[in-house]
Amino acid sequence: MRTKFTKSILRHIVIGIVLSVLNLLLAGNLMPANPASAQQPVYNTAFLTDAQLENYNSMNTDQIRTFLSSYNSYFRQPIQDVDGQTFDPPAVIAQTAIQYRVNPKVILATLEKESNGVTRTTRPSDNTMRFLMGCVSPSTARQQITCAAERLRAYHDQLTNTGSTVSGWQVGVPKTTQDGVTVTPATKAVAGQFAYTPYAGVRWGGNQPSVGGVFLFYHAWSRFGFGNSTSCAAGQYRAEYYNDRSLSGSPTFTRCEGSINYDWGGSPGNGVGDDNFSVRWTGRHYFRKGNYTFIARADDGIRVWVDGSLIIDAWRDQAPTEYRAKRSLSAGEHEIKVEFYENSGGAVAQVGWEQASITCPIYRNRSLSGSPTFMQCEN
Numbered sequence: 001m002r003t004k005f006t007k008s009i010l011r012h013i014v015i016g017i018v019l020s021v022l023n024l025l026l027a028g029n030l031m032p033a034n035p036a037s038a039q040q041p042v043y044n045t046a047f048l049t050d051a052q053l054e055n056y057n058s059m060n061t062d063q064i065r066t067f068l069s070s071y072n073s074y075f076r077q078p079i080q081d082v083d084g085q086t087f088d089p090p091a092v093i094a095q096t097a098i099q100y101r102v103n104p105k106v107i108l109a110t111l112e113k114e115s116n117g118v119t120r121t122t123r124p125s126d127n128t129m130r131f132l133m134g135c136v137s138p139s140t141a142r143q144q145i146t147c148a149a150e151r152l153r154a155y156h157d158q159l160t161n162t163g164s165t166v167s168g169w170q171v172g173v174p175k176t177t178q179d180g181v182t183v184t185p186a187t188k189a190v191a192g193q194f195a196y197t198p199y200a201g202v203r204w205g206g207n208q209p210s211v212g213g214v215f216l217f218y219h220a221w222s223r224f225g226f227g228n229s230t231s232c233a234a235g236q237y238r239a240e241y242y243n244d245r246s247l248s249g250s251p252t253f254t255r256c257e258g259s260i261n262y263d264w265g266g267s268p269g270n271g272v273g274d275d276n277f278s279v280r281w282t283g284r285h286y287f288r289k290g291n292y293t294f295i296a297r298a299d300d301g302i303r304v305w306v307d308g309s310l311i312i313d314a315w316r317d318q319a320p321t322e323y324r325a326k327r328s329l330s331a332g333e334h335e336i337k338v339e340f341y342e343n344s345g346g347a348v349a350q351v352g353w354e355q356a357s358i359t360c361p362i363y364r365n366r367s368l369s370g371s372p373t374f375m376q377c378e379n
């Protein structure tokens with residue numbers, strides 16, 4: 001039974017990988033069918049991924065303070081708000097990030113984009129404080145921080161739930177900014193940036209010389225090195241290994257992985273023990289439109305999310321157990337997130353998916369050099 005199952009799930013994983021690779025090829029990411037895609041403007045790329053936007057515990061209060069202090073920022077320590085109240089910006093940013101599940105690095109890049117708040121070393125005018133994050137209408141500095149995170153979360157949820165922000169930004173659909181640049185957002189997080197600020201900015205070809213636009217967010221995000229630490233290529237997972245059962249603190253090690261297919265006899269290595277460890281995988285994978293069955297097998301606990309929706313929830317000690325969940329997906333990239341923990345004894349973590357009806361000729365007609373010869377049409 002076990003061997004048969006292992007073969008079965010291996011097949012699903014292989015199908016998933018081959019689909020991803022195939023679709024990467026089709027999408028032009030590895031071998032551009034459309035030469036223009038190789039030099040597409042940055043605003044059409046996934047310069048901010050959904051996984052990055054949602055990585056709400058990427059920095060705690062102390063880490064935010066250290067980061068702001070490294071720029072000698074005015075906002076690194078408790079300050080007086082425009083209403084006379086004293087508040088601690090690093091603490092407010094960390095709390096707001098958790099409350100709205102928005103990466104504090106996104107909040108910091110927005111603070112820099114709107115008010116040079118990271119690199120500003122002296123107190124800005126009260127008017128700048130009231131509009132610190134450029135959010136909706138003048139308020140207090142701390143309300144601006146909260147407002148920004150709330151907005152970004154709302155856009156993200158609108159895109160998840162309806163496919164569009166209220167203002168009409170969609171993933172993969174061209175829309176022209178108010179300064180005349182046609183943008184095709186690659187991710188929900190990018191679409192949310194343009195919903196927040198519907199200007200590309202003069203550095204991205206905008207026709208209003210005084211408007212910095214979303215370019216300023218991208219510039220801050222890149223300058224601060226926020227984009228480098230969490231990104232793996234589409235079709236891969238960012239895998240974070242923790243030396244405890246609860247994915248807490250900082251990972252013991254992190255790497256990009258192509259699949260989740262483990263039956264650890266002992267330790268995953270790199271300083272993680274045989275028992276009492278946990279792993280989080282986050283990755284964007286290309287799917288053709290269709291109905292999919294996600295399959296997970298685990299010893300011990302496992303949870304699987306697709307685009308932020310929990311579809312498999314088996315967070316308990318158990319012998320190797322299989323779980324299945326069906327999901328209908330639109331064409332394009334979708335975020336798969338998996339969390340796993342090992343208590344003791346054996347440790348198994350396998351996750352894959354299969355499409356309800358796979359049209360085999362697609363594989364057979366394509367030249368995939370080095371592709372596995374054991375690919376079969378099973379349906």
Ligand SMILES: [Ca+2]
Pocket residue numbers: 266274275276342343344345346347
């Ligand atoms: Ca073990």
Ligand SMILES: [Ca+2]
Pocket residue numbers: 299300318342343344345346347
């Ligand atoms: Ca176990």
